[in-house]
Amino acid sequence: MSTTKIVYGLYADDDDLMNGVKAFNDKGIKINEVYTPFPVHGLDKALGLKKTRISDAAFIYALYGVTIGATVTWYIMNHDWPQNIGGKPAFDWGHNMPAFVVPMFELMVFCAAHMMSLTFLVRNKMYPGAPAQNPDPRTTDDKFMMEFVTEDVESVKQLLIETGVEEITVKDA
Numbered sequence: 001m002s003t004t005k006i007v008y009g010l011y012a013d014d015d016d017l018m019n020g021v022k023a024f025n026d027k028g029i030k031i032n033e034v035y036t037p038f039p040v041h042g043l044d045k046a047l048g049l050k051k052t053r054i055s056d057a058a059f060i061y062a063l064y065g066v067t068i069g070a071t072v073t074w075y076i077m078n079h080d081w082p083q084n085i086g087g088k089p090a091f092d093w094g095h096n097m098p099a100f101v102v103p104m105f106e107l108m109v110f111c112a113a114h115m116m117s118l119t120f121l122v123r124n125k126m127y128p129g130a131p132a133q134n135p136d137p138r139t140t141d142d143k144f145m146m147e148f149v150t151e152d153v154e155s156v157k158q159l160l161i162e163t164g165v166e167e168i169t170v171k172d173a
Contacts, residue, residue, distance in 0.1 A: 003151050004150070005151070005153050005170050005171065005172060005173055006032075006147065006148070006149055006170070006172070007148040007150060007153055007156045007157065007160070007170050008135060008136065008145055008146070008147055008168070008170075008171075009145065009146045009148075009156075009160040009163075009167075009168055010136065010138070010143050010145050010165060010166050010167040010168075010169075011143065011144040011145070011164065011165055011166060012142075012143065012144075012166050013144070013164075014036070014040045014144055016144075016165075017036070017144040017146070018040065018042065018043065018046060019163055020146060020159075020160065020163035020164070021034070021043065021046045021047065021146070022046060023159055023162070023163050024146075024159060024163075025048075027155075027159060029148070029150070029155070029156060029159065031047060031146055031147070032147045032148055034145065034146050034147070035134045035135070035136070035139035035144070035145040035147070036145075037139060037141055037144070040144075054116060054119065054120065057116060057119050058112045058116045059112075061111050061115040061116060062108045062109075062111065064111050064115075065104075065108035065109070065110060065111030065112060066104050066108045068107055068111070069100070069103055069104030069105075069106075069108065070093075070100075070104060073093070073097075073100040073103065074093045077093055077096060135147065136169075143166075146160075149173060157170075
């Protein structure tokens with residue numbers, strides 16, 4: 001029979017949470033997850049999380065938007081609705097491109113923002129109808145929670161108490 005338990009420590013303040021994270025890192029106890037109602041500055045570094053690659057995805061999505069904008073303006077200008085202005089047909093998109101910088105920029109921002117948002121929601125399983133992943137709904141309002149998967153429940157509980165935890169919950173893994 002497994003003696004592995006899940007221990008939750010609920011904090012009222014983000015400073016207490018950060019002190020708790022530092023205390024557990026100093027003792028070498030692994031924190032499984034932290035739930036917060038808002039981003040806490042420095043928490044990602046304290047937990048040792050890797051840098052996210054969402055900025056790389058944003059760059060690719062922005063390139064996609066610029067490519068779509070350039071392709072659409074080239075197609076409209078040269079094939080769909082060619083204009084003969086002042087007796088000079090505009091067969092060269094490169095000379096007329098400065099007139100299309102603003103729409104291409106707007107399409108770049110549009111694609112990057114919307115596709116980044118969708119990527120974030122799908123990657124974090126936060127799409128519509130997805131079950132809630134936080135173990136306590138108070139972590140969406142004003143509480144901060146640390147989660148541990150451990151066999152040494154008593155030492156985790158003791159350190160939680162020393163770091164100013166409000167509430168401790170222990171469940172079977």
